[in-house]
Amino acid sequence: MARVVVDVMLKPEILDPQGRAVEGSLRRLGLTGVTGVRQGKQFIIDLAGVVEGERLELLETLAAELLSNPVIEDYKLRVIEDQV
């Protein structure tokens, strides 16, 4: 079993109104020193077998084109092997 975690975040140059709203709320609720908040998505994909070779390449393609929007978002993919 393997687990693949894909974090999707708006590119730094794209405005993030959700993150801004959260930032305002954190400040109002007493958190000091906040310099920025970004809100993104996280996908946890559980898979049978090992993730390598063509299967890993396909996952990278799917993360770049299905799970994220390459025009406005960046993604990070990490594989955790031997995950039950």
Next chain:
Amino acid sequence: MARVVVDVMLKPEILDPQGRAVEGSLRRLGLTGVTGVRQGKQFIIDLAGVVEGERLELLETLAAELLSNPVIEDYKLRVIEDQV
């Protein structure tokens, strides 16, 4: 500078229709062996200074009550110090 990352995910017993939809799409696009997909949220909070003591406690409270819905979601908070 510190960075706090909060991952928010639906509790395992709560149905995740978004994750299900993504799972179906991954399969249709040729990914084999998928046993489950969950979709959650990720917040990246940048802060001046050090995150410890009361400030860390406040962040835990805010993650549990503002960033996540404790009825249906779990959260994980991690602090990355010395992040620019």
